[in-house]
Amino acid sequence: MRCKNYKEKIILYLYGELDEKTKAEVESHIRQCADCAQDFAYTKRVFKALDEAQEGMPEASWEKCWKEIDAGIAEKPRKMKSFFVLPSWAYATAAVLVIFVAGMLIGRFWLNPSAKPPLQPVALSSLSAASYQPVLQNFIEDLKPVLVEYANYSAKKEKETIVMDKEVARNLIIQNILLRRIVAEKNPTALQFLEDVDIVLKEIANLKSSDQQTPSLIKEFIGQRGILFKMEIFKKI
Amino acid sequence: MDELALVRLAKDGDKEALRTLFEENKRKIFALAFQYTKNAEDAEDILQETFIRAYRFLNKFDFQNGVSFSPWLYRIGINCSIDYLRRHRKDREKNSEFGSLENISSDDADSNPEHVRHRKEIREKIDLVLNKLSGRQRMIFILRHYQQLSTKEIADYMNASEGSVKTQLFRAISTVKESLRGLITERDYEMQKL
Numbered sequence: 001m002r003c004k005n006y007k008e009k010i011i012l013y014l015y016g017e018l019d020e021k022t023k024a025e026v027e028s029h030i031r032q033c034a035d036c037a038q039d040f041a042y043t044k045r046v047f048k049a050l051d052e053a054q055e056g057m058p059e060a061s062w063e064k065c066w067k068e069i070d071a072g073i074a075e076k077p078r079k080m081k082s083f084f085v086l087p088s089w090a091y092a093t094a095a096v097l098v099i100f101v102a103g104m105l106i107g108r109f110w111l112n113p114s115a116k117p118p119l120q121p122v123a124l125s126s127l128s129a130a131s132y133q134p135v136l137q138n139f140i141e142d143l144k145p146v147l148v149e150y151a152n153y154s155a156k157k158e159k160e161t162i163v164m165d166k167e168v169a170r171n172l173i174i175q176n177i178l179l180r181r182i183v184a185e186k187n188p189t190a191l192q193f194l195e196d197v198d199i200v201l202k203e204i205a206n207l208k209s210s211d212q213q214t215p216s217l218i219k220e221f222i223g224q225r226g227i228l229f230k231m232e233i234f235k236k237i
Numbered sequence: 238m239d240e241l242a243l244v245r246l247a248k249d250g251d252k253e254a255l256r257t258l259f260e261e262n263k264r265k266i267f268a269l270a271f272q273y274t275k276n277a278e279d280a281e282d283i284l285q286e287t288f289i290r291a292y293r294f295l296n297k298f299d300f301q302n303g304v305s306f307s308p309w310l311y312r313i314g315i316n317c318s319i320d321y322l323r324r325h326r327k328d329r330e331k332n333s334e335f336g337s338l339e340n341i342s343s344d345d346a347d348s349n350p351e352h353v354r355h356r357k358e359i360r361e362k363i364d365l366v367l368n369k370l371s372g373r374q375r376m377i378f379i380l381r382h383y384q385q386l387s388t389k390e391i392a393d394y395m396n397a398s399e400g401s402v403k404t405q406l407f408r409a410i411s412t413v414k415e416s417l418r419g420l421i422t423e424r425d426y427e428m429q430k431l
Contacts, residue, residue: 011410017387042414043414046414069288073289
């Protein structure tokens with residue numbers, strides 16, 4: 001073994017991390033090699049200096065800290081509330097709907113007083129295909145990274161990523177509910193696609209970090225239903 | 238009451254149980270944060286951030302899988318410390334430029350003023366060199382040298398391989414050794430031979 005390797009081993013030796021055989025090898029080398037013996041002695045002195053540099057650990061003022069923690073914890077309900085707030089595109093769609101309905105009312109009653117009231121209530125489904133397409137495409141943009149990730153799932157997937165996916169999935173479920181209402185009568189194919197996506201998203205949202213089987217089932221389902229393929233089609237329409 | 242029961246109560250919103258859980262772990266997290274930042278105020282900030290983050294993720298803590306609460310919390314403490322230093326690195330570098338030997342408190346019992354000054358100089362040099370290490374390298378060094386965790390435990394806590402932890406540790410200690418070369422002599426620290 002070269003001296004450079006022994007220099008690495010010396011550190012582990014001083015931390016007591018070597019097995020008996022390697023420990024004996026290091027000791028034997030230090031007895032024979034003046035350079036490594038010098039390095040060993042110097043490293044020990046540096047360790048001592050490092051230990052001395054840490055003397056005098058202060059105490060945390062716990063009551064002060066707890067006050068801050070308590071205040072930080074109290075902020076949680078506000079954060080939780082924000083989880084249920086609709087995404088910005090939903091507000092934009094609502095605004096478009098309001099303007100659309102207002103425009104119809106103005107057109108029928110104000111600009112054309114002869115028209116017969118009352119008007120039929122405007123259902124979400126009465127939107128034209130062109131008006132829900134951008135919304136569907138935005139939804140697909142948000143959905144794609146999650147589905148692609150699960151479509152390429154392997155058992156080595158990090159737990160942290162799954163936690164993040166769950167939060168994204170919950171948000172997408174809400175978007176999906178609104179979107180299904182919009183496309184319900186206008187586009188049965190899109191509705192079927194969104195229902196399949198809903199199953200996938202609910203599985204992801206309820207996934208437990210220890211669950212190794214469900215991600216594989218999700219991957220299988222995505223493949224069977226051709227969800228990625230359909231997603232690309234709806235994105236381009 | 239055991240840790241598991243306290244976690245159950247805390248998950249159900251029992252603030253006293255939460256406080257007890259945190260109180261039992263505060264010293265360990267604070268020590269880690271202090272050794273990492275070398276500043277009591279920063280360490281208190283990290284302690285608070287760790288506990289607030291832990292509370293927010295408490296529902297994700299899965300004690301049914303045999304995971305203990307303390308190591309879970311400790312892992313959050315490690316991440317909070319690294320994040321904190323990353324956010325405050327520039328301020329710390331600026332402050333360290335104005336640091337002087339006179340500002341370093343000493344409980345050195347040595348009556349020789351020259352000797353005391355020399356020790357202070359070494360301490361300051363160590364602080365400076367530790368500040369220059371990357372956040373991750375510094376954390377690995379703190380966990381091994383001061384928290385006395387094995388490289389395997391560190392690898393588990395930091396989601397890294399044991400080999401990479403050993404490499405980072407070797408680099409960190411080599412940097413410290415280089416910076417102290419010439420400052421530490423045999424006379425300063427009489428050591429026993431093998």
